[in-house]
Amino acid sequence: MTGSYAYRRYSAGPDPLAPPYDVRSALDDMGDAILSGSTPLDALRDLLRSGLPGASDRRGLDDLLRAVRRRRGELRENTRLDGTLERVRALLDKAIGQERAELTPDEDGRFREALLDALPSDPARAIRELADYDWRSAAARRTFEELRDLLRREVLDSRFRGMREALADPDPAAMDRVRQMTSELSDMLDRDARGEHTQEDFDQFMRKYGDMFPENPRNLEELVDQLARRAAAAQRLLASLTPRQRAELAALMEQTLEQAGLAEQMCRLGDALQARRPDIGWGAPEQVSGHQPMGMGDAVSALEELADLGDLETTLRQDYPGARLDDIDEEAIRRALGRSAVDDLEALRRVERELEAQGYLRRHRGKLELTPKAVRRLGETALRRVFSSLESGRRGDHDQRDAGTAGEPTGSSRPWRFGDEQPIDVVRTVVNAVRRGGRSPVTLSVDDFEVAETERRSAAAVCLLVDLSYSMALRGTWAAAKQTALALQALVAAKFPQDAVQVIGFSNYARVLRADELAALEWDMVQGTNLHHALLIAGRHLDRHPDFEPVVLVVTDGEPTAHLMPSGVPRFDWPPSPETLTLTLAEVDKMTRRRATINIFMLAPDDRLREFVDEIARRNGGRVFSPDADRLGEYVVSDFLRARTRR
Template identity: 80%
Template sequence: MSNSYRYGPYEDGPDPLAPPYDVRAALDEIGDSVLGGANPGEALRELFRRGLRETGTSPRRRGLDDLLRRARRRREELRGRGRLDGTLEQVRALLDKAVGQERAELFPDPGDEARLREAELDALPQDTARAVRRLADYQWRSEAARRTFEELTDLLRREVLDSQFRGMRDALAGADPERMRRVRDMMGALNEMLDRDARGEHTQADFENFMREYGDFFPEGPRNLDELVDSLARRAAAARRMLASLTPEQRAELAGLIDQTLADAGLAAEMSRLGEALAARRPDLMWDGGERMTGDQPLGMGDATTALEELADLADLEAALRQDYPGARLDDIDEEAVRRALGRSAVDDLAALRRIERELERQGYLRRERGRLELTPKAVRRLGETALRRVFSSLEAGRRGDHDQHDAGAAGELTGSTRPWRFGDEQPVDVVRTVVNAVRRQGPGRVRLSVDDFEVAETERRTAAAVCLLVDLSYSMALRGTWAAAKQTALALQALVAAKFPQDAVQIVGFSNYARELRTDELASLDWDMVQGTNLHHALLIAGRHLDRHPDFEPVVLVVTDGEPTAHLTRDGRYAFEWPPSAETLELTLAEVDKMTRRRATLNVFMLAADDRLKEFVTEVARRNGGRVFSPDADRLGEYVVRDFLSLRRRPR
């Protein structure tokens, strides 16, 4: 029988094959920070803090700030859980109960022995530990009092051991000599294993043999000796901090009860040996100092130790989540601590954040240069495309200008004819001709397309343009908050030319005290210059050379600035700065404007400030060149530049 299969949409929860996050969305978020002035490393850390927004292909992932808030909230909940003196309070209550039951039994007896016993009870010390020690050998007349005192000693034994070994309390319920013997054997074997490890003689097989024999004492399920030591050391340190958190009187009483309990159980020497070994192995833990608990409910020693252990874990987790120390990395965050404190979903969020950097590097968006993260040209192209989409969405929303087109990338207008596809063609595929070719080659029936079948629509080549975008890099651009908009505009124009006008030759020039041509891959991480000078003269010189290298191209020059020229290039190649602008600076700059006019290059200026001297200067530029002057808001700069460029490209020559 042949197997039959039925296919349909997956409906059993989230798509199991969906990516854990959208790496392109992550890159766009990093890009926003980079364009705002952050370097890629800072932008990535900011993304880690915010987390990832929900996209069509991946769920929202909480960031470090959200995880930190949850850890702090959990810490406050633990602090309010109860008081640390619960065991001492329970022991006192049981002690008073046992003494009261004994007195009730003695009271009806008129004999001297009963009076002597009452006198012995009256002479009990106020210190709980000393009173319990005194009554350890007392011969109880009352059976009920004897059972109460046994309950007291059983409680102490379980709580003391539970404060050292999580989960021991329930395992030792009842005064079973065999169980206590096994505890002593376990501690002896544990200390011997630690000694062998200190001598370099321990093996994983030794650990596995130990766990087979005594694994029920360790519900955490450690996989090796290091994990076991870590678990025991954290709990032992928490037990010490629990004692340190009590008042001096409470601490003395409880310490006395612990010492007596361990001595009675025959564990004092082994426990002391274990404590010294753990402290030596993990000196980095906080072994001293107390933690303030604010609740009203009394906690037993085991529960109090657990609470303090969790509080210490949360304190370490908070420090790691803050990432505010030199060299901080996500790998510093203990995934197991996140799971214990915040649950499995928080671990998934952390894992997604950890994968972002690796995935961005793997997919070629980030690279490391001398220990620093840098955006690759591929990432810069993506940022330019994103900036361009935002510009087009603004144009479309305003019902003016150009909008995103489905035939983006075509190098000309359609002629109506087709030709075979060649590698690198950007013209649209003629689907009908492609399918007809396949049918002719194979005949009727199932049709399989091959590379030779494809045909593309022929286009008539557009007039090429030499495009120059001159961007002010001066310090005032940062002060006015226009620098990020200028960078996004440059990236959007670069992406527009690459997508719709690939035959054009585009040049982007940045200028402050000097001017320089900017590569595409340095645009995104480019920063303003903290220097004096707005050297538009030098920028126009560089743009003029670009136009002269393309004499048959349509010249397009766009200038984005927030100030009048205050510097020019001297004959020896240095810059001269003067403010207010010198007559020489203005004359040399306007001379380059006149050269642009003779090249038939329209020079349009996008003015990002309303200073009187700037207005006067750009008015003179427009008069000499015939170009236009725009005064857009910074958040609409990209819209104005792209719309103006498109209008220039459509204008007949």
């Protein structure tokens, strides 16, 4: 057997041999934005707008949007809508000039000259009066017929794309077929309105008239969409002309359809299309400024494309409630930008779908949320950022010298889990390795390790109080506070699972924040820093864990300006009222009696705040830190690890 082979670049779609995209990279990119203060929805939109990380040949929504806007600009700059009127006037003047050249100076010639002089300036009325004129010049007669053929083709092409080619043959049978098609189409729409239409009816219609519809619709709905968009664009063409041009062209269209026997059918069809698609901008003018005149059919096509590009621009911006990539019309993308843009869009859709399918994102009541799985990964990322800034000698819990001293051994062992503080059971660990490997030298794996169980492990009740007030956003410290909360959550969950951690956010009032809320958390655009309420909630958490070591960490950029009244309603005062300060310090004293040290991380060089936190330190014995915002996580995590080391 012999054969020849040709190799070329694959262009039928995305590369089928390309490795699958690692959706975790997308989540990590989103995580950078989330840890910088964005919401999950904004982070996903930013990712989709900028394009996929590591895929330089794939465009994002911003690239597609720029291409759409560039195409709209080109159309507007190169489109002039009065081309048909200009061509009609030119042919009319040419026919009249040719006729005048053939006239003789006799009585008949003078009579004809007078008729031509008396023609109206309106092209439609002039053409109507010349319809029965007995042309003396054969050349003028041919020019006038050319004018009428032009109008017939352009008017019908403005309603049915590609009709100019279908009517290129002047055979009267072609117009009879158009009239028959229009009548059967209107009848089919009427049957559909009554619920009597079937797909077989449509298929039979397309077998007879499919050559008149180059877009090859697959069903009646697609055909209605195509015809309605074009009919609406024809109305926008008229609306975009000057009043005089609009009147002249409308009269020419009406006259042409009457002469073709299509006026009634076209009116019936237009009413049906507008009733079925009332939302596509019928009659809205379009601003164009081109210098190249276009025929009516081409002008309608340009306006139809401009409308599609306008809708496409709206969906590509994705800035409306509930926006999703599935809203973007793939066929509109293909028509406007080509197949490669469709592949780029599909790649973005795949990432959005995979983030949901792999359990990182979920939609709840129309709102995009991160799942606990995603929050854990973001917490690990935040923790890595914190540890990367610590000194090499203080990484991880290498300085946890009391590991394994939490209680008396029970005599039994169990498999090691990350975060365990119990001592390694060396004998059981080596036996497991021998059983697994069966030869010397013995090689240990993670699964071989076992730890000696103890009666009790020390645990801490950790309260992180995070200021959510508006000033945190104004000072640019909110992102650092959110990242710190995520890092501490991740540290406790991974390395100190026996600890009980609670994150409390406070602005005009305080509330407990679940782990899966932290990533989507935003600052509150309200007045008030209600540390009083936050300490109340933290105290209840400590009281629920009386045998745990209490750890209270406060991140704030302002002194207390609100407190919780007995009615449960927060009260705001600026400057802080004596009542606010008294109630807040009373909660500090309660913390002191619980043996809970309060360490405060002050994010603003405010004299009043400094005076207040110094008073807390004096009463409670805690410490005050003034870290830069970008080092907040390092300070908080280091302080927590230091406290765990002391215990």
